[in-house]
Amino acid sequence: xxxxxxxxxxxxxxxxxxxxxxxxxxxxxxxxxxxxxxxxxxxxxxxxxxxxxxxxxxxxxxxxxxxxxxxxxxxxxxxxxxxxxxxxxxxxxxxxxxxxxxxxxxxxxxxxxxxxxxxxxxxxxxxxxxxxxxxxxxxxxxxxxxxxxxxxxxxxxxxxxxxxxxxxxxxxxxxxxxxxxxxxxxxxxxxxxxxxxxxxxxxxxxxxxxxxxxxxxxxxxxxxxxxxxxxxxxxxxxxxxxxxxxxxxxxxxxxxxxxxxxxxxxxxxxxxxxxxxxxxxxxxxxxxxxxxxxxxxxxxxxxxxxxxxxxxxxxxxxxxxxxxxxxxx
Amino acid sequence: xxxxxxxxxxxxxxxxxxxxxxxxxxxxxxxxxxxxxxxxxxxxxxxxxxxxxxxxxxxxxxxxxxxxxxxxxxxxxxxxxxxxxxxxxxxxxxxxxxxxxxxxxxxxxxxxxxxxxxxxxxxxxxxxxxxxxxxxxxxxxxxxxxxxxxxxxxxxxxxxxxxxxxxxxxxxxxxxxxxxxxxxxxxxxxxxxxxxxxxxxxxxxxxxxxxxxxxxxxxxxxxxxxxxxxxxxxxxxxxxxxxxxxxxxxxxxxxxxxxxxxxxxxxxxxxxxxxxxxxxxxxxxxxxxxxxxxxxxxxxxxxxxxxxxxxxxxxxxxxxxxxxxxxxxxxxxxxxxxxxxxxxxxxxxxxxxxxxxxxxxxxxxxxxxxxxxxxxxxxxxxxxxxxxxxxxxxxxxxxxxxxxxxxxxxxxxxxxxxxxxxxxxxxxxxxxxxxxxxxxxxxxxxxxxxxx
Numbered sequence: 196x197x198x199x200x201x202x203x204x205x206x207x208x209x210x211x212x213x214x215x216x217x218x219x220x221x222x223x224x225x226x227x228x229x230x231x232x233x234x235x236x237x238x239x240x241x242x243x244x245x246x247x248x249x250x251x252x253x254x255x256x257x258x259x260x261x262x263x264x265x266x267x268x269x270x271x272x273x274x275x276x277x278x279x280x281x282x283x284x285x286x287x288x289x290x291x292x293x294x295x296x297x298x299x300x301x302x303x304x305x306x307x308x309x310x311x312x313x314x315x316x317x318x319x320x321x322x323x324x325x326x327x328x329x330x331x332x333x334x335x336x337x338x339x340x341x342x343x344x345x346x347x348x349x350x351x352x353x354x355x356x357x358x359x360x361x362x363x364x365x366x367x368x369x370x371x372x373x374x375x376x377x378x379x380x381x382x383x384x385x386x387x388x389x390x391x392x393x394x395x396x397x398x399x400x401x402x403x404x405x406x407x408x409x410x411x412x413x414x415x416x417x418x419x420x421x422x423x424x425x426x427x428x429x430x431x432x433x434x435x436x437x438x439x440x441x442x443x444x445x446x447x448x449x450x451x452x453x454x455x456x457x458x459x460x461x462x463x464x465x466x467x468x469x470x471x472x473x474x475x476x477x478x479x480x481x482x483x484x485x486x487x488x489x490x491x492x493x494x495x496x497x498x499x500x501x502x503x504x505x506x507x508x509x510x511x512x513x514x515x516x517x518x519x520x521x522x523x524x
Numbered sequence: 525x526x527x528x529x530x531x532x533x534x535x536x537x538x539x540x541x542x543x544x545x546x547x548x549x550x551x552x553x554x555x556x557x558x559x560x561x562x563x564x565x566x567x568x569x570x571x572x573x574x575x576x577x578x579x580x581x582x583x584x585x586x587x588x589x590x591x592x593x594x595x596x597x598x599x600x601x602x603x604x605x606x607x608x609x610x611x612x613x614x615x616x617x618x619x620x621x622x623x624x625x626x627x628x629x630x631x632x633x634x635x636x637x638x639x640x641x642x643x644x645x646x647x648x649x650x651x652x653x654x655x656x657x658x659x660x661x662x663x664x665x666x667x668x669x670x671x672x673x674x675x676x677x678x679x680x681x682x683x684x685x686x687x688x689x690x691x692x693x694x695x696x697x698x699x700x701x702x703x704x705x706x707x708x709x710x711x712x713x714x715x716x717x718x719x720x721x722x723x724x725x726x727x728x729x730x731x732x733x734x735x736x737x738x739x740x741x742x743x744x745x746x747x748x749x750x751x752x753x754x755x756x757x758x759x760x761x762x763x764x765x766x767x768x769x770x771x772x773x774x775x776x777x778x779x780x781x782x783x784x785x786x787x788x789x790x791x792x793x794x795x796x797x798x799x800x801x802x803x804x805x806x807x808x809x810x811x812x813x814x815x816x817x818x819x820x821x822x823x824x825x826x827x828x829x830x831x832x833x834x835x836x837x838x839x840x841x842x843x844x845x846x847x848x849x850x851x852x853x854x855x856x857x858x859x860x861x862x863x864x865x866x867x868x869x870x871x872x873x874x875x876x877x878x879x880x881x882x883x884x885x886x887x888x889x890x891x892x893x894x895x896x897x898x899x900x901x902x903x904x905x906x907x908x909x910x911x912x913x914x915x916x917x918x919x920x921x922x923x924x925x926x927x928x929x930x931x932x933x934x935x936x937x938x939x940x941x942x943x944x945x946x947x948x949x950x951x952x953x954x955x956x957x958x959x960x961x962x963x964x965x966x967x968x969x970x971x972x973x974x975x976x
Contacts, residue, residue, distance in 0.1 A: 227556060231575040234532025236594055241536065264723070297756035307755035314722050314759065319746050325712045326747060329719020336675070336701070336725060359712025366707075444557075450535035452568040458559075465557070521757040522791050524815035 207415055209483035215257065215414045216474045217492055219249035222273040223471060224500045225282055226445075229272065229289055232504060233449045238289045242303045245273035247444035250470035251376050252277040254417025255344055255437075258425050262339070266314040266327040267346035269304035274346065278311045282499055286507035294510030298517055321354030323347060324373070328360040331371035331434075342370045342428040350381025352395045358402075361434070365402040368433035372424045373399070375436065376411070378443040383455040396438035406436025412468040442468070526581060526606060528597040534563060534570045541565045542590045543598060552580045560599070561587070578603055639895040640845045644806065644834075651832040659801035659833055660690050660766075660822065663808035664728060666838070668698055671726065674812055677704040677717060678730030678767070687732045688768060688827055714740030714765070718747045721761040721817075728812060731767035734783045734821060740765075748817035749792030764811045766820035769797070770862060770912045771949060771960060773825070780949035782913035784861065787819040788889040788922070794843055795890040797821040799864035801831035803887050806841030814843070823862045844891035848900075852882035855970050856900040858923060859910035860886040863961065866942075867910045870966035879974060889919060897923060898931045905936040906973040910966055915943040937973040942966050 226244040233242045245252075248270075256277045259265075267274045275285050280296060288295030289303050296306050304318040314330055317323040327345025334341040351357060352375055364371050375396065381389050392398060396406035405427070409420040417439060424435040442464045446453040453461075478484040531541065542564040548554055555577040563572050581602035585592055592598065654662075668674045675698075680687045682695040682705040695703040706713040710731065717727040731737045737744065744765060752760030770782040787795045794816050798804040804822070811818040833839075849864070850871050859867040864885050871881040882900050886892060901907050907927055909920030920941030927939055942965045950956055 227575050230573070231532075234534065234572075235530055236533045239536060266719075295756070297754055297758070300756050301754040305754035307751070307758050309755075309758045314719075315751065315755070317747070319742055322715065322742060322747055325715025325743070326719035326722065329716035329721070330723040331719075332716055333720040333723025333725045336720070356711045356715060359707070359709035360716065362707060362709065363712060363716055446570075450538075450565070450567055450570075452570045454568070521753045521755075523794075524752055524757075524760050524762070 209478070209481070211257070212474055212478050212481075212483055213492070215253050216471065216478060216489070217496065218253045218256075218277060219414065219471045219474065220492065220496045221282070221499065222249045222253070222276050224496050225276060225286070225503065226272060228500045228504050229286065230445070230449065232286075232290065232507070237508060238303065239291065240302060241269070242289065242449045243270040243447065244445045244449070245270055245443070247464070247470075248376060248378060248411070248441045249273060250414040250417050251374070251411050251439045251441050252346075254414040255374065255421040257414075257418040258421030259342075259344065260425075262312065262341050263425075264312045264314060264330045264334070264341060264343040265346070266323045266330060266343065267316065268320065268323055268348060268351065269316070269318045270348070271304065271306055271316045275306055275308065275313060275316075278308070278313050280306075280308050280311055280313065282503035283506035286503040287510045290507040290510070291512070292507060292510035293513045294506060298521075299513040300517065300521065321347060321351040321356050324351065324354070324357045325360040327373075328364045328369050328371050328434075331364070331369040332367065335367070335369055340429060342372060342425055344372050344374055346374045346376055348381065349375060349377040349379065349386050349390060349395060350384070352398070353381070353390060358398075361399060361402045361404060364434040365404050368431065370428040370431070371434045372421075372428055373404075373406075373434060373436045375438040376441055377438055378441050380443070380447070380455065382447040383451065383453075385455065394438065396436045399436040404434050404436055406438060409437055409439045411439035411441030412470045412473065414470055414474060526600050526602045527576065527578070529560065529599040529601060531585070531592045531594050531596045531598050532563065532572055533594045534565045534572070535567045538565045538567075538594060540591050540593045543585050543587055543592050544569060546583060546587045548580050550580050550583055554578065554580060554601075576601065581606070639893070639899050640842075644802070644841055644847070645836060645839065649834045649836060652835045653830045654801045654805075654833040655828055655830050656798075656801045656804045656822070657688070657690055657827040659805035659831075660808055661692060661694065663805045663812070664691070665694060665697060667809055667812040668694070668702060673724065674726045674728065675702040675704065676728045676730060677706055677713060679706055679708055679732050681705060681730050686730070688824060690822075690827065691730065710736050710739035711743065714743040715747065717763060718743050718761050721748070721763040722751070722759055726812065727763045729763065729765045731765065733779060733824075734767055734769040735779050735781055737765065737767070737783070744787075744793070744817070744819070745790055749790050752816070753792060760815065761817045762815045764808070764818045764820050766808070766811075767822060768824040768827070769821035770823055771944075771956075774951060774953065774956060776951045777948035782911065782944065784821060784889055784911060785913050785917055785919050785922075787821075788892075788919060790890075792817065793890060794818045794888065795821065796843065796888045797861040798887060799826065799861055799885055801829070802833045802839070803841055803847065803885070805833055806839050807843070807887060809838075809840045810843060813840075821861060826862055841887065843888045844893050845887065846893035846896040847885045847887055848882065848896070849885055850881065850883040852880040852904065854880045854904055855906040855908060855974055856882045856884060856897065856904045857908050857910060857966065857970065858884045858886060858897055860889060860919070861912070863910040863912055866961055866963045866966050869963040870970065873963070873967055874970055879970060879976070881970060894923070894926050894930070898927060901927055901931045902934045905934055907935070907939045908942060908966060908969045908973060909939065910942045910961060912944050912961055915941060915946055918943050937975065940969040940973055942969050
């Protein structure tokens with residue numbers, strides 16, 4: 196990975212580190228459980244897991260303020276948990292139950308939370324990029340000082356509408372952070388086979404949009420880059436691009452056998468770069484936490500995820516009248 | 525506590541699979557993420573990972589076994605120091621079936637709307653002559669004066685004053701914050717407008733023509749129309765997509781399509797297609813206030829045509845209410861948009877031959893006032909529909925099916941749909957004329973259904 200590595204000693208409190216550990220672990224355990232429920236047939240259709248990419252959304256949420264907006268693709272469970280949406284409501288949406296955040300009508304790829312300023316959950320590759328620029332357009336129009344985190348993948352980065360959005364975001368100075376979550380594979384096609392430039396953020400130069408590559412396996416590096424991008428947008432300087440180099444451990448979706456890469460490649464990333472292990476190491480070597488402290492967190496997270504799964508299994512299926520609601524406001 | 529490992533479903537369509545290979549054996553300690561087995565699904569060979577840590581206590585299904593049903597126990601995991609024993613037999617059934625809801629039948633669609641016969645404006649209202657173009661501009665200006673969140677964006681809407689001058693004067697009055705020239709990138713600016721609507725604004729998006737909106741149709745349908753439903757009612761797109769639709773004159777196949785039938789099909793969208801200036805104004809004002817995405821189909825040829833418009837402070841026309849332009853007894857002619865021109869001309873000529881035609885302008889296609897059509901057919905027993913679009917999957921074919929299902933016994937002749945011809949629009953003047961629906965087509969159809 197060509198990502199920049201921070202050489203500085205992390206300037207971060209034990210409390211913050213513990214928070215990141217807890218939030219990333221929640222996403223991982225949640226996704227593992229979702230994979231399990233999928234295997235049991237309780238989750239249907241497509242289900243795209245975020246395992247391996249946890250530091251991206253946790254790092255950027257740490258740089259966000261109340262009222263900032265976020266929007267992403269169909270690989271959205273981690274984003275929802277990171278912005279504070281209830282794990283039970285997310286899991287029950289996956290199982291298509293009444294207790295789901297979209298009442299079971301959206302599913303894995305289409306979740307939203309007005310309360311948390313989370314604008315989806317979009318299943319069309321790249322569509323969320325102009326939508327995210329539009330959210331920023333609304334904020335600029337209202338002059339409320341908010342920024343929008345618009346997440347998309349290295350695959351979506353080749354969609355034409357992304358560059359239409361870059362152009363308008365630049366000419367109108369929209370307060371939008373384009374977050375390219377580069378997990379190196381557009382479904383099964385490696386970046387080197389799909390994308391003309393090794394560093395996708397450099398494409399912003401053509402539009403006058405500054406950007407940088409970030410080590411997406413380091414939550415601290417992501418947070419630091421996020422803070423810089425937020426400051427840029429909030430000061431009225433227009434959009435900013437963060438290309439966060441990350442890695443997904445699982446297949447593109449549950450039905451992807453991932454034969455386009457070696458098991459060794461995945462294993463190497465897990466062993467050497469895992470975002471959760473990195474924070475765990477920092478906590479232990481910095482004597483911010485003991486093994487027992489971390490075990491207690493692990494247990495706590497496991498309980499949250501198990502409770503979410505139980506809720507998602509027990510919540511009733513939507514009432515049949517829901518078929519005809521929410522079509523028109 | 526011992527737990528069963530179940531045969532996983534590893535694709536949306538998998539019901540059973542082959543347990544191709546075990547990668548662990550009894551007694552192995554595994555941790556979360558370790559690969560337990562390879563499983564052949566209906567699509568591919570997949571690796572199956574452990575979710576929990578533990579010891580493989582017993583393998584229940586040997587490798588190479590085919591046709592293993594999803595959710596069959598394939599192994600038992602135990603914790604350290606725990607015995608497998610006959611736990612396999614003692615374990616409870618794998619998963620409870622999903623709870624089912626009370627009533628087994630699908631709820632019925634809402635009933636057709638009641639026929640609303642209230643006049644569009646109070647009797648005695650003074651009228652003024654206005655072109656459709658002026659009426660549309662006034663509608664936007666009035667709504668922008670009343671609501672700061674309403675803004676207009678599109679190609680050439682600001683400094684150029686509108687490609688068809690519909691937005692003339694709006695930049696001067698409202699400034700560049702609210703009247704915004706976009707680059708020629710329909711897909712992108714439509715997406716930005718939908719995002720702005722999610723974010724609390726009420727955008728009016730002008731397409732230079734709806735032919736160019738095909739570049740943007742993904743955002744119109746997938747982003748704007750479906751989000752309210754997908755979000756369980758949390759957020760939607762209160763906005764208007766407007767611009768000229770259908771054929772102008774001599775602009776060829778790529779600039780002449782009528783999209784009425786396309787957009788009319790989409791739940792979550794509302795669709796208006798006015799003919800007169802008063803309806804253009806009243807419906808556009810309603811569209812801007814509507815909390816849903818509205819497709820507003822105008823017509824370049826009609827922009828310059830003048831009609832009476834009521835001189836009222838706040839004149840609106842509701843959606844889903846047809847307008848009866850002409851009452852008649854012998855046949856019902858239903859149309860909308862520029863099709864009304866042919867319908868009304870035909871009715872005039874037919875009257876000279878002693879045929880009394882009732883002419884209905886649908887004004888909005890979604891919601892559609894099918895109640896008014898059926899009520900009229902119950903009186904006239906004959907129906908002709910008129911539109912500029914193509915015949916297959918047309919607005920008229922939908923109306924025909926509704927009338928057949930709800931007023932079959934009242935029909936004295938098959939319904940005829942007068943449509944544009946089933947060809948791309950030709951450039952040559954004579955061929956273009958042949959491709960469009962004409963007043964003569966309507967007259968011929970009426971004569972056919974009245975057996976004259």
